[in-house]
Amino acid sequence: MSEPVTVRFKVNGTAREGRCEPRKLLVDFLREDLGLTGTHAGCEHGICGACTVIVNGEAARSCLMLAVQADGAEITTVEGLATDGKLHPLQEAFREHHGLQCGFCTPGMLMTALDFLRVNPDPTEAEIREAVSAVLCRCTGYQGIVRAVEAAATGWAAPNWPRSP
Amino acid sequence: MKPPRFEYHAPATVDEAVALLVRYGGEAKLLAGGQSLMPLLNFRLSRPAALVDLNRVADLAGIREDGGIVRIGAMTRQRALEFSDVVRRRLPLLAEATRLVGHLPIRSRGTIGGSLAHADPAAEDPAVLTALEGVVVTRSPRGERVLAARELFETYLTTSLAPDEILVEVRLPAMDPRARSAFEEFSRRHGDFAIVGIAAVIVGEGRRCTMARLATAGAGPVPIRLRAAEEILETAGLEDRAIEAAARRAAELVEPDSDIHASADYRRHLTRVLTERAVRRALARPGGP
Ligand SMILES: Cc1cc2nc3c(=O)[nH]c(=O)nc-3n(C[C@H](O)[C@H](O)[C@H](O)COP(=O)(O)OP(=O)(O)OC[C@H]3O[C@@H](n4cnc5c(N)ncnc54)[C@H](O)[C@@H]3O)c2cc1C
Ligand code: FES
Ligand code: FES
Numbered sequence: 001m002s003e004p005v006t007v008r009f010k011v012n013g014t015a016r017e018g019r020c021e022p023r024k025l026l027v028d029f030l031r032e033d034l035g036l037t038g039t040h041a042g043c044e045h046g047i048c049g050a051c052t053v054i055v056n057g058e059a060a061r062s063c064l065m066l067a068v069q070a071d072g073a074e075i076t077t078v079e080g081l082a083t084d085g086k087l088h089p090l091q092e093a094f095r096e097h098h099g100l101q102c103g104f105c106t107p108g109m110l111m112t113a114l115d116f117l118r119v120n121p122d123p124t125e126a127e128i129r130e131a132v133s134a135v136l137c138r139c140t141g142y143q144g145i146v147r148a149v150e151a152a153a154t155g156w157a158a159p160n161w162p163r164s165p
Numbered sequence: 166m167k168p169p170r171f172e173y174h175a176p177a178t179v180d181e182a183v184a185l186l187v188r189y190g191g192e193a194k195l196l197a198g199g200q201s202l203m204p205l206l207n208f209r210l211s212r213p214a215a216l217v218d219l220n221r222v223a224d225l226a227g228i229r230e231d232g233g234i235v236r237i238g239a240m241t242r243q244r245a246l247e248f249s250d251v252v253r254r255r256l257p258l259l260a261e262a263t264r265l266v267g268h269l270p271i272r273s274r275g276t277i278g279g280s281l282a283h284a285d286p287a288a289e290d291p292a293v294l295t296a297l298e299g300v301v302v303t304r305s306p307r308g309e310r311v312l313a314a315r316e317l318f319e320t321y322l323t324t325s326l327a328p329d330e331i332l333v334e335v336r337l338p339a340m341d342p343r344a345r346s347a348f349e350e351f352s353r354r355h356g357d358f359a360i361v362g363i364a365a366v367i368v369g370e371g372r373r374c375t376m377a378r379l380a381t382a383g384a385g386p387v388p389i390r391l392r393a394a395e396e397i398l399e400t401a402g403l404e405d406r407a408i409e410a411a412a413r414r415a416a417e418l419v420e421p422d423s424d425i426h427a428s429a430d431y432r433r434h435l436t437r438v439l440t441e442r443a444v445r446r447a448l449a450r451p452g453g454p
Binding site: 002005021022023025028044045046049052055058059060061063064065066068069112115116119130131133134 | 166167168169170171172173175199200203204206207208216218220244248267268269270271273274354355356
């Protein structure tokens, strides 16, 4: 069936649905069908990481998933980080430590860092550098990003972070 | 770029998946983690009539130990391998190699079955299958087959799997508890495919080596065992001179090609250097008497 299919999943806690061809990439579905343009599409082949979102609790490239594959899943995008107009502590750390310039990589960087800090809440600097190498940043030279993730990890009494996302 | 049009199926069982492959007579592609196939579709380098998505086949994922064999479902994510207790304890070589595959978000989706079926010569999982003398189990309308690494990998990105055949399970013998292992690779950036990688497993006491296993990634069209180099360690022991001789022999055993990433000579050089490093790092590990 290459005819349109119905896709239903939860994004940032809200049930959403739409119809699309099976070949539609998750990143395009989020941006075009659901209007969630915070997630960026860069290379569309898995290299740049700009499109990284959290799918069922784990960071994944949304350009390497079909929207139809996310049917039934729980997804968190960068729009789901702030609550009631208040930045997420990780976003706060990025702002504080100049973890962004143009902001193109930032949504993917944040979702990647969020997943990383969940599996490794007390990382070394080398581990942070390895983790953020999953996303290409052409502006910052990474120094500010590494400092931001470091600060977030230090300031992060893990349980105090919003449980979801 | 966006994928070309295709028909999409997400069967719930292996039998249904095999039936779909038969129905499309070689024009369908299996979709596992998509970390290699989706880029090919997005670039339209691959234009299958249909995709048969294995992600809803529940019983293809899982890790269990069964009489000294670790059985890993083909759809087991590389991320699951990375955090698996069984893998950490029983297959430390696989645990180490897995962390070298791309990045965490890539491993969230990528599967061991997909990596083996894709048969990238520089991939880590094929080298581990080779080093640990594991097998893969496949299903097709003709029944089940059990294939060793050298029967599976034919050349660059090519396996002996038929178009209607599904890799369903990977079986790796649990490593000897005395074994010490290391996976050494060189790549220009963390997360890139290795230019060359070497898997080493050593069982020995003091300077005596009772078993050595050395396997390559990226040093030729398919991963190979460096048997003649292993024999040097098994006969001459684990002295510096023997390790150096084994590494030199390793470089003679590989037949690398040149490409945009590296020349054949450079890959041969890396084979020597990384063999030596892998053996030394394995020996520096605790474990083993
Ligand atoms: C940025 C990036 C970096 C990467 N770095 C590395 C790296 O350093 N090392 C590395 O090894 N890999 C790397 N990869 C590749 C990644 O690990 C892939 O996951 C893996 O090679 C393919 O597994 P998959 O499950 O994603 O398979 P898919 O992409 O879904 O499939 C790959 C191929 O195998 C076939 N196939 C899949 N499953 C089966 C099955 N069960 N039976 C028969 N055929 C099957 C498919 O039809 C397809 O032809 C990287 C990928 C990306 C995007
Ligand atoms: S757009 Fe997905 S990784 Fe670049
Ligand atoms: S801030 Fe511009 S690419 Fe990272």
